[in-house]
Amino acid sequence: MNYLTNENIDYIYSDVQKKGITMTGLLNEMVDHICCCIEIELKKGNDFQTAYNNLMNTVEDSTFKNLQHQDLLSTNLKFQNMKKAMFLTGLIGTLLLFMGVMFKIQHWPGAGICMVLGVFSIVFGFLPMFFYTSYVEQVEKKNVFLYILGYLTLIFLLLGPLFKIMHWPLTDILFYYGPLTLAALFLPVYLVSVFRKVNETKTNFIFIIVILGIGYTSLFMLTSGNVSLEVIYKCDSTYHQNLKITGLFAAKNDSLIAKLQGKQQIETVKANAVALKNEINDLMLKMIHYANPDASTEIEIKSKGNKKACRKIMDQDDNTMKLNDLLQKFRNSLLTLAKDDFQKQIIDAHTDFNLFNNISDYSNFKNYTLIEALATLSSIQKNLQISEFEILTSIN
Amino acid sequence: MAIMISNDLLKGSLRTIVLKLLAENQQLYGYEITQKVEELSKGSIKLTFGALYPVLHKLEAEGYVQTETVNIGKRIRIYYKLTKDGKSWAASKLDEFIEYVKVMNYILNPYPSMA
Numbered sequence: 132m133n134y135l136t137n138e139n140i141d142y143i144y145s146d147v148q149k150k151g152i153t154m155t156g157l158l159n160e161m162v163d164h165i166c167c168c169i170e171i172e173l174k175k176g177n178d179f180q181t182a183y184n185n186l187m188n189t190v191e192d193s194t195f196k197n198l199q200h201q202d203l204l205s206t207n208l209k210f211q212n213m214k215k216a217m218f219l220t221g222l223i224g225t226l227l228l229f230m231g232v233m234f235k236i237q238h239w240p241g242a243g244i245c246m247v248l249g250v251f252s253i254v255f256g257f258l259p260m261f262f263y264t265s266y267v268e269q270v271e272k273k274n275v276f277l278y279i280l281g282y283l284t285l286i287f288l289l290l291g292p293l294f295k296i297m298h299w300p301l302t303d304i305l306f307y308y309g310p311l312t313l314a315a316l317f318l319p320v321y322l323v324s325v326f327r328k329v330n331e332t333k334t335n336f337i338f339i340i341v342i343l344g345i346g347y348t349s350l351f352m353l354t355s356g357n358v359s360l361e362v363i364y365k366c367d368s369t370y371h372q373n374l375k376i377t378g379l380f381a382a383k384n385d386s387l388i389a390k391l392q393g394k395q396q397i398e399t400v401k402a403n404a405v406a407l408k409n410e411i412n413d414l415m416l417k418m419i420h421y422a423n424p425d426a427s428t429e430i431e432i433k434s435k436g437n438k439k440a441c442r443k444i445m446d447q448d449d450n451t452m453k454l455n456d457l458l459q460k461f462r463n464s465l466l467t468l469a470k471d472d473f474q475k476q477i478i479d480a481h482t483d484f485n486l487f488n489n490i491s492d493y494s495n496f497k498n499y500t501l502i503e504a505l506a507t508l509s510s511i512q513k514n515l516q517i518s519e520f521e522i523l524t525s526i527n
Numbered sequence: 528m529a530i531m532i533s534n535d536l537l538k539g540s541l542r543t544i545v546l547k548l549l550a551e552n553q554q555l556y557g558y559e560i561t562q563k564v565e566e567l568s569k570g571s572i573k574l575t576f577g578a579l580y581p582v583l584h585k586l587e588a589e590g591y592v593q594t595e596t597v598n599i600g601k602r603i604r605i606y607y608k609l610t611k612d613g614k615s616w617a618a619s620k621l622d623e624f625i626e627y628v629k630v631m632n633y634i635l636n637p638y639p640s641m642a
Contacts, residue, residue: 140601157580159603160557164576166602167558194577201577205585 134173135166143169143183151196154203161195204268214264220256224249235296238360243297250293254286277320284313298495363435366506373509380516381408387523397526400464404519407457408512414454415508417444422501434501441504442497458484461515468522481518484511532572541574541582543624546609546617549592554608557583583607591616 143162152158165186172182204210227249234242262278291306293299384404391397421444422437434440445451462482469475499507548555548563555563560583561574586592591613595606609617 137601156605157584160580160605161576163556163599163602163604164558164561190575190577194575198577198580201581202584205581206588208588 134170135179139169139179140166146183146187147195150192152199154199157199157202161198210264210267213260217257217260217264220252220260224251224253224257227252240361246293246296250289254289258282258285274320274324277317277324280313280317280320284317287313295498298498300495302495302498363500363502366500366502367435369506370502370509373506373513377509377513377516380513380520384516384519384523387520391523391526394526396464396468397523400461400468400519400522403457403461403464404515407461407515410454410457411508411512414444414450415505417447418501418504437501438498440501441499445497458482458511465518465522468526470525474521474525477521478518481514481521530571532568534575534578537572537574537578540624541578542586543620544572545579545582545586546591546613546620549607549609550614550617550621554595554606556604556606560607586613 140162143165144158147158147161147165152161165183168186169179169182172185173179177185227245229249231242231244231246231249234240234245259282262282266275266278287305291302294302294305388397388401418440422434422440462478465478465482466475469478496504496507544564545560548560552563557576557579561576561579564572564574583592587594587607591610592607593610595608597604597606
């Protein structure tokens with residue numbers, strides 16, 4: 132005996148659909164369930180509408196939406212697998228990052244690759260999945276913007292220090308401006324959404340913990356940003372070799388100038404060269420002295436990695452401008468003496484120091500450690516001597 | 528009147544209840560399960576569909592139960608029954624749960640003679 136008419140069933144279908152069940156399988160099952168409940172009431176003699184309304188009064192409206200949501204999550208194996216992958220990449224990334232930082236502090240080889248792999252697996256593995264899953268898991272969707280902003284902020288927080296430590300380009304954008312802008316955008320959006328829904332503390336907690344954790348890790352990375360011993364040794368040998376070659380050419384050039392004494396052109400070149408060489412020597416000595424206040428003859432390994440010396444000295448008394456001016460003057464005075472295009476090219480190649488013309492290169496230079504700065508400055512000096520030699524021999 | 532068991536308490540044991548019922552019956556549909564539970568618990572447990580169906584569907588996704596669709600007029604009814612895997616898994620799960628109930632009993636009632 133059939134108590135429910137087809138119209139009744141159609142009515143239930145459309146009402147349940149309206150209440151938020153959109154998956155066909157679940158909808159069929161729900162409708163059958165509700166029909167069963169109502170049939171009992173109909174048997175007792177109630178009419179359809181009262182029975183249906185009574186039943187629906189015992190069920191909160193959100194139940195249907197929640198049910199479909201729960202159902203989707205618990206049966207969606209892809210989603211479950213994604214969560215597993217998320218935890219895995221998060222774990223591996225954190226371990227690699229931690230290992231990299233430890234290696235870096237100890238000046239062991241392999242620190243760079245560990246940190247790069249760690250940060251990349253967090254940035255491109257863990258974080259996207261984390262934000263995606265925590266977004267999907269919410270029944271009432273919060274601002275998507277918040278998730279995207281949170282993700283971007285964390286990317287910058289992680290990539291910035293990494294780029295800085297690895298001396299990669301774009302450090303300025305990633306390290307200084309990116310996080311600042313994003314944090315300025317993210318915090319208001321986040322706080323507003325928190326205060327709107329004070330009771331949803333669970334996801335907020337995870338959010339805060341993750342953000343704090345990653346923030347601290349990046350701070351840790353930053354403080355541990357020592358240059359590896361490999362780099363120090365390499366720069367050290369370059370520095371000493373440069374000094375040697377500079378010395379050889381300087382002696383030769385001095386004797387050439389002595390021979391050419393009296394020529395007007397030579398006098399300007401000589402004056403410019405002396406001023407420039409003195410300036411560079413001065414800068415190098417100041418940097419060494421800054422990092423080694425005790426003024427020992429040999430620069431200690433520790434102070435070779437000094438990160439402040441170069442910035443400090445270059446920022447002092449317009450040193451950068453001065454150096455740049457002197458370089459230009461010297462270069463021009465040599466170029467006027469060049470006898471053919473080939474020689475011009477040689478001079479050009481030897482005295483083209485992008486380092487001080489190009490803003491981003493320069494800000495990179497300022498972050499050099501003492502020994503890196505010394506290697507760079509001494510190679511400039513070497514190039515100056517070589518180009519001077521080229522011109523002087525051709526005039527002779 | 529029997530004390531109502533809250534949904535929070537039920538959450539962890541709902542799977543076991545469903546497995547037990549499916550192990551004892553050839554096949555059941557959702558509403559039938561809620562009725563049987565109410566009957567067996569003498570009215571203490573009233574399963575809502577919001578709690579029941581996610582459990583059933585998860586069991587299906589994991590391969591422990593299989594479904595059969597039957598058309599009843601305009602309505603479509605879905606029957607659940609244990610798969611082969613499900614049967615052996617249910618047996619071990621039920622044993623585990625009985626053990627759990629025993630332990631809970633010790634903990635909640637350490638001096639039975641005084642109770």
